[in-house]
Amino acid sequence: MVSIGSLVLGVDDMERAAGFWSRALGCVPRDGAVDASFTVLVPSAGGSGVQLALMRSETAAERYPRVHLDLYAADAAEQAAEVERLVGLGAERVEWDRYPEDPDFVVLADPEGNRFCVIDTSHD
Secondary structure, eight states: OOOOOEEEEEESOHHHHHHHHHHHHTEEETTSSOOSSEEEEEEOTTOOSOEEEEEEOSSOOOSSOSSOEEEEESSHHHHHHHHHHHHHHTOEEOOOTTOOSSOSEEEEEOTTOOEEEEEETTOO
16 A cells, blocks of 8 residues: 655745745755755654655646645634745735635745645634
């Protein structure tokens, strides 16, 4: 039986992407340094979570990606605070034309243009 080992994002600027995601998720490079072509970020000492791999890519981020990251927030207040924190780190708000009537998520893009969502997990 196989299991998911990493989530992988394609990036153009490895230093920028590694810096953003390290600060966003509280991760560190697995090997202690950022490699120009492939870097794996792991939770900081004592932390838990999935590792995120960054792979150098020559293609642009998709406007409507089929696969993306969902970051969970406990409630609407935490979601709003996290959105502001992530924007402060370099994420951008995405004008998303596919929001449902009462969304539990906010769509953002990392500095590389990769879309991701911040989810209010208390939303009904």
